[in-house]
Every structure is written in C-alpha cells, then in structure tokens.
Amino acid sequence: MHHEFWHARWENNQIGFHLDEANPLLVRHFHQLALTPGQRVFVPLCGKSIDIHWLLAQGYHVVGAELSTLAVDALFESLAVIPDVRTEGALTHYHAEHIDIFNGDIFALGAAQLGHIDAIYDRAALVALPQEMRQRYSLHLRKITDQAPQLLVSFEYDQSQQPGPPFSVNAQEVSSHYSAFYTLRLLADDPLSGGLKGKCPAQEQVWLLTARSLAHAQ
C-alpha cells in the first residue's frame, strides 16, 4: 500500500489490526525459534504492537521498523520509556535499553544499520502489503537479516470476498517467496475466530522458516 494509506490509518485511528494483548500465536509458537534471552528479534512493520512488550518481557532485544511516527511514539509511551532519537539517513532511529525502532520506510533500512538479527517475527507485515510489493519485501527482509529464521503469521481466505489488507497469502505464495532459501514448516493452520473482519471465513497460519543451509546442518 502507499505510505499515505498507512499514515491516514494511524491519523484516523483505523487500526483494527492492533491487538490489546500479545498475539496468542506468538506466545504459543515463539519457542520454536529456540532463541535465548538477549538475542535480537526483528519485527518488521511493527506498529505499536503489544507483541513487542511480550518479547521484551521474555528478555529478548527488539528491533522494529515502522512507517508511522504516531505509532512509534505511541509504542514508547505504552512502554513508559523515553528513547534517544536521532536521524540516520532516511530513517529516524529510536533507541532505548533493549529496543531499537527505525521509523520510516523499511525499504530504506540497510543491513549495517539494522545490525545482527537472530530471528524475525512477521505478524501482519507480509500480509499488509499488496501482491506487487510482497516479493520485494521478502527479498529485502532476507537480505537485511542475512536470512535469519522467521516466525511468520499469514492469512488465507477468498480474496474476492474482501479487498485487503490484510491480503490473503496462501501456502503456495509463502513458498514462492521463501522456499528457495528457507525450509518451511507449517506450525498451525486454524480458522480465524469470527472470520476476517467478521465478514468471511479465513485461516490463520503460522510458519517457521529456517535458513536452508542451517536446516541441513541440523
């Protein structure tokens, strides 16, 4: 989607994607990444997600990327933390203990700026983007994280029933973006309670992506 679309969403508080508690799928499946406290988790298109609170509470360091300054400010307010803020190229870097958020376009974020990443948590990021941007996003994500393992939450539903976002990204498409580089494991495939926006049945899927070379070494 265009940047204006998301800025308008935040300005008008049309943020139905935001959950008031940590995503139960994150809580249930995050251990599959086998991280240890202190490792760095990248949350692309992070909004002001409560998932970040949960990750910090588990002892992980969180690195996020988010377009909306409103969202980033609201995130730090909810964390009751005052970050150091500095301009770095096209992005604004918010830093506080155990957390770094890059405010701006994720496509302007480079690997050196991001730093080492141990795992990616993608919830409502891949599925937030229209089809023509998803390939670019998945390639960029892989490039800037050096193919870090990934927990990916996606939706599958009849796209003709709903325009999106979130968009329907089925197993075949997840595979088309990632299977050349990652081993994919479907951890969950559950009906979305109440359907998508209460309007059409949808499946919510959780994928574990492990870099192919690492998967073979195990």
Ligand SMILES: C[S@@+](CC[C@H](N)C(=O)[O-])C[C@H]1O[C@@H](n2cnc3c(N)ncnc32)[C@H](O)[C@@H]1O
């Ligand atoms: C559907 S929301 C999901 C937010 C969060 N992951 C959650 O689960 O609540 C998608 C977010 O991506 C942000 N976004 C959209 N395009 C972006 C881009 N190119 N770079 C960085 N953030 C972007 C939007 O502002 C929005 O907050």
